[in-house]
Amino acid sequence: MARILVIGVGQIGSELGPALVEQGHEVVLADRLPPEETAGWDVLTKGMGEDGVRRRWHRLDVLDTPALTGLIREMRPDTTYHLAALLSATGEKDPDLCWRVNVETTRTVMSTLSKLGAATAPRLIVPSSIAAFGPLPGQTETPAVTPDLYPMLPTSMYGITKVVGELLGAYAAAKQGVDFRGLRFPGLLNTAPPGGGSSDFANLMYFAAAAGQREVEVFCRPDTTIPFMYMPDAIRAIIELAEAPAARLSRRTYNVAAMSPSAADIAAALAARVGPFDVRYVPDFRQAILDSWPRALDDAPARTDWGWQPRWDLAGMTDDLLAQLGWVPRA
Ligand code: SER
Secondary structure, three states, X not given: OOEEEEXXXXXXXXXXXXXXXXXXXXXXXXXXOOHHHOOOHHHHHHHHHHHHHHHHEEEOOOOOHHHHHHHHHHHOOOEEEEOXXXXXXXXXXXXXXXXXXXXXHHHHHHHHXXXXXXXXXXXXXXXXXXXXXXXXXXXXXXXXXXXXXXXXXXXXXXXHHHXXXXXXXXXXXXXXXXXXXXXXXXXXXXXXXXXXXXXXXXXXXXXXXXXXXXXXXXOOOOOOEOOEEEHHHHHHHHHHHHHOOHHHOOOOEEEOOOEOOEXXXXXXXXXXXXXXOEEEEOOOOHHHHHHHOOOEEOOHHHHHHHOOOOOOOHHHHHHHHHHHOOOOOOO
């Protein structure tokens, strides 16, 4: 049993928390909001019951540095998942806040962990993203299948903060005795609403279809193609990476991939199940962000080093997610 701190309980944390509790760990969930006001409340309570959520909940504004360092010093976690972040669309609306939340709190967590004087290097997992990549100068796209080692030239403030997080993590591992691990996630889908990402167009389509809507408007073109992953795969990936023996890791941050459907492919997968489903494509500022991202990630090092293997494809995810969202096929 490990002492595990999850900072930021949103779309990922609301499923990661119950999974870690299920494994028998001592888990503290820290978030700025009371649990019933978070997007993942339903997922959390389904996973560990209302009492289980409240018992483990710790109200924390990550920008309150004394509170953040105080919690870490008091708890002395073996493993910390730092998930508090502004995503790409919200980050573009307030780049300064995006930097403070995504970068400065990551620095604080790293330096606080490094000063705990723990016998074993405290483990720190911080997700990165497909948004860490961007086109080379003079080009408009990143390679169709982008490898781990490719120039990182993000165009969004969110992407910039993710690259900085990766670099700080490598530094903390080399110089500060923190066992940092990161993974570049695709757009993630589950029943919890995501918090202001550019990949949210896909989540919106699933939520609309499951609610019985016959049409939905999304903010991208139908040919928009980026990597996606179903949350059960993402939770397995982050836990597998956190638990992998250090000797197996050839780098600190890994690409992980599962599927790369276009927006039109997702619409077709939904229509095949729910019947006529009219998607109106009205691109906004998020289109440029989406266009700058890889269409697919090459995750060979994750597969080789720690055995990463996705289990969910578009068809399987569509069936399962519609059911999880309460969609009932018409008789
Ligand atoms: N889902 C994220 C976003 O859209 C990508 O990491 O910002």
